[in-house]
Amino acid sequence: MQTLKGQIVEQLNLQHIKPEDIGDDQPLFIEGLGLDSIDALELIVLLQQKYGIKLANPSEGPTVFKTVRSIAEYITAHKAA
Amino acid sequence: MQHYITRYVHIDGRAIYVDGTLLYGGETTDAEFLTEAYKGMGLDYPKFYKMDPLSRLAILATEALLRGRRLTQEYKPEDVAVIISCAHSSLDTDLRYQQSMATAPSPSLFVYTLPNVMIGEICIRQGIKGENTCFVSDSFDPDFQADYVNGLLTGNRAEVCISGRADYLRGEMNAFFMLVEKIPASLGEYNSQTTKQLYERQWKN
Secondary structure, rough: OOHHHHHHHOOOOOOOHHHHHOOOOOOOEEEEEEHHHHHHHHHHHHHHHHHHOOOOOOHHHHOOOOOOOHHHHHHHHHHHO | OOOOEEEEEEEEOEEEEEOOEEEEEEOHHHHHHHHHHHHHHOOOHHHHHHHHHHHHHHHHHHHHHHHOOOOHHHHHHHHEEEEEEOOOOOOHHHHHHHHHHOOOOHHHHHOOOOOOOOHHHHHHOOOOOEEEEEEEEOOOOHHHHHHHHHHHHHHOEEEEEEEEEEEOOEEEEEEEEOOOOOOOOOEOOOOHHHHHHHHHHHHHO
């Protein structure tokens, strides 16, 4: 998950945040890291570029991108598939 | 009706000047200077890091211009105008977005592929809701811009205006922002002649 946090920081230009400061279960949007809709699109690009995973159903986004852990679990599930 | 320049700012890619006096001198150049200046000025606005260089430049110029002031505490947000011009529009970001299309088009780059986004960023940061326009012209045209801004103020479509120029392309940048108000100020009356003098003075230094 540390690698994924580093990738998120890099992809989203979160230069003011250290990867290790992001909690595994910290909400990424609104009250958490404060990410917005453009960041959500960047996360979709990240999944495609780094892991070759296409988010099949956009309505899954809020669930998949809820926390770093939920993203990691989605990657694990879909890389294995 | 006369209007006055109450403060002005220059950024030349190496330093930031307020009313001709050095506010911040950088050790780096290019886009790196913008990040260095953001930190050096003690700003705390994480969204800055997500912006393209043109918007970063405009935000820094505005922060220097309004240092110690919050216009929307003095004026209605709808009475604060922002009129900026530039030479290269959003070309710097357009080119980087084009490059990103070779792999995966970047959504965060795409949203900055319009020059007036820099004005949007200023308005979001400052809570401004007044008239705003971004003009694109090869060179700075103080006659045109002074006419436009004075028209806004005289017609009471704004009470105060952030006016000037911000341009960025491949690490080359310049910004010249003025705060134009209806209250008399020592920097002089706002017109094309004063604007030209202040604009040209800095580049001669």
